[in-house]
Amino acid sequence: MENINYQILLYYCYAKIENPEEYREQHHLFCVEHNIRGRIIISDEGLNGTVSGLVEDCEKYMAYIHADPRFAKTEFKIDSHDKHAFTKIHVRYKPEIVHSALRHLDPNVKTGKHLNPEEFKNLKDQEDVVILDVRSNYEHELGHFKNALTLDIDNFRDFPEKVKELEYLKNKKVLTYCTGGIKCEKASAFLLEQGFEDVYQLHGGIIKYGMEAGGEDFEGKCYVFDNRIAVDVNTVNPKVVSTCHVCGTPSDRMVNCANQSCNAHVAMCEKCGWEMEGTCSTECKENPDKRTYDGTGYYQKNTNGYNPYKGLKRKAKAESNA
Template sequence: MTSTWRIAALYRFATFDDPEAIQADLAKLCCGLKVKGTLLLAREGINGTIAGTPQAIDAVIAHIRTLPGCEALELKFADADHAPFHRLKVKVKAEIVTLGEPDLDPAHNHGVHVDPADWNALIAQDDVIVIDTRNGYEVDCGTFEGAIDPKTPSFADFPAWFDAFRQTWDPAAPAPKVAMFCTGGIRCEKSTALLKARGVEEVFHLKGGILNYLESVPQDESLWRGECFVFDERVAVGHGLSQGTHALCRGCRMPVSEADRASPLYVEGVACPRCHDSRSDDQKARYAERQRQAARALELGIDHVGASLSPKPPREA
């Protein structure tokens, strides 16, 4: 079957003096082209995931590229044979990726981009600290060999974690180099702005994130271990962006491994070992009914809102 929907995940740190004016024009364009999904705007730039016909997506991307500082928009495309979103949201926020530090200037004061081809050599250096800027449940699916896991529940917890971590550095020793990475690049790019604002000079981040690395670097040369959690219906991917083995728990919307799904606490569409004991019987009954309806819709060949995981902007958002 030929795919009829083009999905575009995008972001760009830029300087928008009037994001509300951008919001109005962008929402009008997307509505007219029947584009669905979510776009977040702030004074620091734009972030989001949208879907529509290839022609409609091309038109929206062309418009976004005309915005101040957005010529070099970071983009990832995918195709789908069904509508991945049910509505359009174009919102103005304090930040396009919530770090709780709205006064940072990632458009102008960020670390050095490192291409995937050069990443292995950088993180192999003895004086480089490698930090995974993603949430703990994402790191559980996979990470780079030797990377530090902050075990943060959300990206907004990263500044406090880093400030505490920095206290462990030897003040008498030269400041280390810091290399950071995330799924698609937005969180690690903003993290470098945070570290630069904290006075850390030599800061690097993986251009295009893990997804760019997995797509670009041959598996036999890779330092990646495990799978990469993604915020769409694939749940997780491996090298070459091949489909991963993780599924999604519909009870807590967290990734579940093959081992998790073998547990007696895993009930498809209802609960997993992570959330089984924190969900009430009433909640489990409602989730089970939702799962029954989704399964029935699949049998009948019709769409069901709860049947699949809709792609979302990175949590980064």
């Protein structure tokens, strides 16, 4: 059996950060010094990240987060892995920790009732309950809860507009879910703001549900935002629900189109993946700027000039003057 020396951490925390740009640099330097890789968003409203590292480095990283009183309540979804799930570290400031167009909502003030995986499992099949998937099309097409209501949205920022179509559910118990729980914090808060009265959310999302409740009745795979692209969730009654974008055969193998100007997230069987050179269409296959397909369908995003060592000279200078 392969040695499992690495971990992948998925987390978020809504907490006010007074000087997010300054904290972004501090946080980034800690990651560089401890070989933590991944994508982290720092915002005035908190933190959101998926990172990977050696087990001992991940333990130090979690201790670093929890040592800050602002983020002491942060919960980590921890998965074992045999290598880094990222090739670089990116710590960026953004206005929101998840792009929602709902900046006025603070989940620490009001949000849906949190359900742990077992509570969600016991409640989801009741007659007056609607299970609402708040993720994007490519995510729920790959996998979703049995009988879940899915929304035709390309990005989470489209969610508020779609809620107008859900007025008929106001007399139901609405159970929201997403990958790790972060989108549900704002989605359930918005539903409450719009007059829905009985709103819940799966705390820790699909990932935690798989870890703690065996993933029962989650059909298909869960799309994740690292080089694994998709992960198994259900160990109780698994089922493939997606089909190859090219040939239509059942497939839960996910790729990002090799044509970077397209970058569509689609299910694609291994045979079609190689035949199409990782692209989703003939047009994309013929694009001269397409990326080289290596069989995974995962491509590190363009850094856009981001310098992973920004701030190190400043730190070194400060230490030398101490």
